[in-house]
Amino acid sequence: MRMWFRKHPAEHDQNTVFALINRYKQSGDFVHFHHPQSPQAYWISYFGTLIDVEILHRDILPFLNKTAFTTLEEAKAALPFEDVLITSDLQQIQDQLLLGSVLIQLDEKDSICALVRAEMKKAREVTIPEEEYSVVGPKEAFVESITTNLNLVRKRLPISELKVKEFTIGALSKTKVAVLYMEGITNEENVNTVCQRLTDLQFHQILDSSFIAQLIADNGNSIFPQLIDTERPDRVAGVLAEGSVVILADGSSHALIGPISVMELFNAFEDYYVNWQTASALRVIRILAVSFSILVTPIYVAVLTYHYQLIPKDLMVTLVASRRNIPLPPILEAIILELTIELLREAGARLPSKVGQTIGIVGGIVIGTAAVDAGLTSNVLLIIIALAALASFTTPVYRMGNTIRLLRFPFLLLADLWGLLGIAIAFIFLMVHLLRLTSLGRPYLEPIYPPRLKDFKDIIIRLPFSSQSKRPINLQTKNQIRFSEKQAKEVHDIDE
Amino acid sequence: MKKKLKIAAVIIIISSAYLFGRVQRQILDDINMTSAIGYDYVDKDTVKATAVLPVYKPDQSVGNRTITASDELSKKTLSKINRQAARQVVNGKTEVALYSKKVAKQGIGGLVDSLQRDPSISERMMIVVVDGEANELLNKKYGDRDTGVYLSMLIEQNMKAGLVPKTNLHQFLNDYNSELKDPFLPLIEQKNEDIYFKGIALFKDDHYVKSLRQDQQFIFQALSENLRLGTYKLRLKNNEYAAIENINTKNSYRVQNVKGIPEINIHVKVKGIIREYTGRKTDEKEINLIRKQVEKDLEHQAAAMIRTFQRLKIDPLGFGEQVRSRTRNFNDRKWLEHYSDVKISVRAKVSIIEKGVVD
Numbered sequence: 013m014r015m016w017f018r019k020h021p022a023e024h025d026q027n028t029v030f031a032l033i034n035r036y037k038q039s040g041d042f043v044h045f046h047h048p049q050s051p052q053a054y055w056i057s058y059f060g061t062l063i064d065v066e067i068l069h070r071d072i073l074p075f076l077n078k079t080a081f082t083t084l085e086e087a088k089a090a091l092p093f094e095d096v097l098i099t100s101d102l103q104q105i106q107d108q109l110l111l112g113s114v115l116i117q118l119d120e121k122d123s124i125c126a127l128v129r130a131e132m133k134k135a136r137e138v139t140i141p142e143e144e145y146s147v148v149g150p151k152e153a154f155v156e157s158i159t160t161n162l163n164l165v166r167k168r169l170p171i172s173e174l175k176v177k178e179f180t181i182g183a184l185s186k187t188k189v190a191v192l193y194m195e196g197i198t199n200e201e202n203v204n205t206v207c208q209r210l211t212d213l214q215f216h217q218i219l220d221s222s223f224i225a226q227l228i229a230d231n232g233n234s235i236f237p238q239l240i241d242t243e244r245p246d247r248v249a250g251v252l253a254e255g256s257v258v259i260l261a262d263g264s265s266h267a268l269i270g271p272i273s274v275m276e277l278f279n280a281f282e283d284y285y286v287n288w289q290t291a292s293a294l295r296v297i298r299i300l301a302v303s304f305s306i307l308v309t310p311i312y313v314a315v316l317t318y319h320y321q322l323i324p325k326d327l328m329v330t331l332v333a334s335r336r337n338i339p340l341p342p343i344l345e346a347i348i349l350e351l352t353i354e355l356l357r358e359a360g361a362r363l364p365s366k367v368g369q370t371i372g373i374v375g376g377i378v379i380g381t382a383a384v385d386a387g388l389t390s391n392v393l394l395i396i397i398a399l400a401a402l403a404s405f406t407t408p409v410y411r412m413g414n415t416i417r418l419l420r421f422p423f424l425l426l427a428d429l430w431g432l433l434g435i436a437i438a439f440i441f442l443m444v445h446l447l448r449l450t451s452l453g454r455p456y457l458e459p460i461y462p463p464r465l466k467d468f469k470d471i472i473i474r475l476p477f478s479s480q481s482k483r484p485i486n487l488q489t490k491n492q493i494r495f496s497e498k499q500a501k502e503v504h505d506i507d508e
Numbered sequence: 509m510k511k512k513l514k515i516a517a518v519i520i521i522i523s524s525a526y527l528f529g530r531v532q533r534q535i536l537d538d539i540n541m542t543s544a545i546g547y548d549y550v551d552k553d554t555v556k557a558t559a560v561l562p563v564y565k566p567d568q569s570v571g572n573r574t575i576t577a578s579d580e581l582s583k584k585t586l587s588k589i590n591r592q593a594a595r596q597v598v599n600g601k602t603e604v605a606l607y608s609k610k611v612a613k614q615g616i617g618g619l620v621d622s623l624q625r626d627p628s629i630s631e632r633m634m635i636v637v638v639d640g641e642a643n644e645l646l647n648k649k650y651g652d653r654d655t656g657v658y659l660s661m662l663i664e665q666n667m668k669a670g671l672v673p674k675t676n677l678h679q680f681l682n683d684y685n686s687e688l689k690d691p692f693l694p695l696i697e698q699k700n701e702d703i704y705f706k707g708i709a710l711f712k713d714d715h716y717v718k719s720l721r722q723d724q725q726f727i728f729q730a731l732s733e734n735l736r737l738g739t740y741k742l743r744l745k746n747n748e749y750a751a752i753e754n755i756n757t758k759n760s761y762r763v764q765n766v767k768g769i770p771e772i773n774i775h776v777k778v779k780g781i782i783r784e785y786t787g788r789k790t791d792e793k794e795i796n797l798i799r800k801q802v803e804k805d806l807e808h809q810a811a812a813m814i815r816t817f818q819r820l821k822i823d824p825l826g827f828g829e830q831v832r833s834r835t836r837n838f839n840d841r842k843w844l845e846h847y848s849d850v851k852i853s854v855r856a857k858v859s860i861i862e863k864g865v866v867d
Binding site (some may be wrong): 316317318320321323325328329330331332333335336337338341342429430431 | 525531533534537541543562566567568570598600601603628630653657660
């Protein structure tokens, strides 16, 4: 591991292109050969595994062999490429070779050489989104190639205001990262925050956009995602038009969106493809489901351990009868079941999907009923935990689901320690944390705090498009108006 | 360094909270929740408490177990009851407190006080007076649930139906602590295999003085609250009977001060439906007759009842409160002195809004 960070030994006599090539030749996949044929002899070198051999054979070698040239400038003119680079800068040559360029020299010892980009572009086909699958609406998902991803976004926003800023991040990975924003809409402060954090970023390897999300988060120790990651290009286009900043990384099929507020994590992009009544109802259900998921098990533990007075007399028989033969206190009972569910989920996630189904059956039927029959858990708690787990899967942003499942445990422990008071304390801690959190410097709990009534039009509920004429206040956009409400109200029907 | 200190502080707080900061646990299946407590008279200083402990069986049926203990202090009886129980006895789920008539005659202020001081006891707990021994009543199992829950269901159902005036611990304490009002409680009795409501037990301060019979209950309820679903049985002169149901009542108090001595006029509006009538026809004339008869009956009953109250110097209907809220510079002592002589008149106005589907 240490050697990754060590710089190449500086050998002053080897600071030539020739030395560089000789060094690269130690790699088995580096090709370096001499072309003696007429009309002109030349040297050519490249990484065989990085370049597209078809481009080399179709577009480079035939043209070099056909034309007579004495200088590299003439060779450049002959090649059907628009960006042939002629340079003697050693660093540039080194970088370009590693990015998949073909190096052309007139003589092996020459320090000046031409570089032709011929990198191999291997990427997955654009497929259906899996994490954010929606029944209605477009079904394209990002892939691992940034060019394809940019294309997917650009074709949804074919206007010149869509700007892309590119960065190369990672001392070892040299990952291409793009920051997308809309000029004239997006607040420059947000763009500058992202750009500055990206340039300041010190990490050797960026394998996925989630690396960036963790590294540039406002609070790296928070379990809450401070940037939404999405695999839907339509969502990216949507938030860009809203005034958000989007980060794309090469090799990652997820784009990052910021700044966000915590309530946005309960918005699925599918909400915009169904009518507003359905969308609002679904959002409310999701939020209720999440609060249920976090609170129900701790409340069960608190009430059964401390507050027997709260149980209605009609429920008492069921509860006491189901608990009678269980040797464990409620907290252990709950933790054992919670861990079982987590185990099932984890096992299901690690296994191939066909085996995963078996895990579901084993977990659901065998463990569930057997645990009750064996007298380890009460069937009331089994239902509660299963419902809570189900409810935690309703969050449209996958990372938020993880957060919610994790959040339950401190609540559980405090419920066991101090009962309902403990739950209240845990809730206070959670609220303080959320209040202190920011996403790219914007308040995370907006519009609840700071209270901005107007932003509720697209948070918790979704009002119809006609009443969404203004962009969210939280993004502090340069142009608040999406469309003119007045003009939208004017009806120009043909039968008028 | 500062960060390390912070982390250490958090760890110390959390671990010390876990080690020392424990609240007493009362895990549901390790406790015995009393569902009813009955108090019986032993001698002048001692009460006998009977606690009903429901026994929850794994097949979801409920058994009824009672434990009895006697002591001078009612709270002390709980610890004595605990000596006979395998699981800790707690009283947070007590639905009903029963006092035998004999205990009630001695005064139940001290006994109710122990309920009031216990934060785990609900203010909405029912209190009833038993004609007979509370112990005997509680020892029997009535429905499919334990006696405590059965009793609370019985009382709740009757209160909702408007057959019993609404009372609970909160209301009792409110009346008991008020100078100008006296508490009243439902009076129940066990007969054969059932428990039934016998009437209303009237208190002076915390002493039981008199009970109202079942047939006086309607006018009592009409004067104390606004009934929504009352029933009234009427006996006409010609030995015919009529049942009026779905009665809505509305009372309005009017207080006139004549030279410092108040005069109270109460108007009771009664709206009801004739559901049963043994006579032949219910035409306009007949209905009018019934209406007049009900008005007369009610006024008569009310007058007699209020006279009894005045004679006993008890005020369960809260006339004092009504006067106080309408009088500037109200003097409690003066009112209590003159209470027996105050002129109180009741006027009833009955309207029959429906007489059934036929004719």
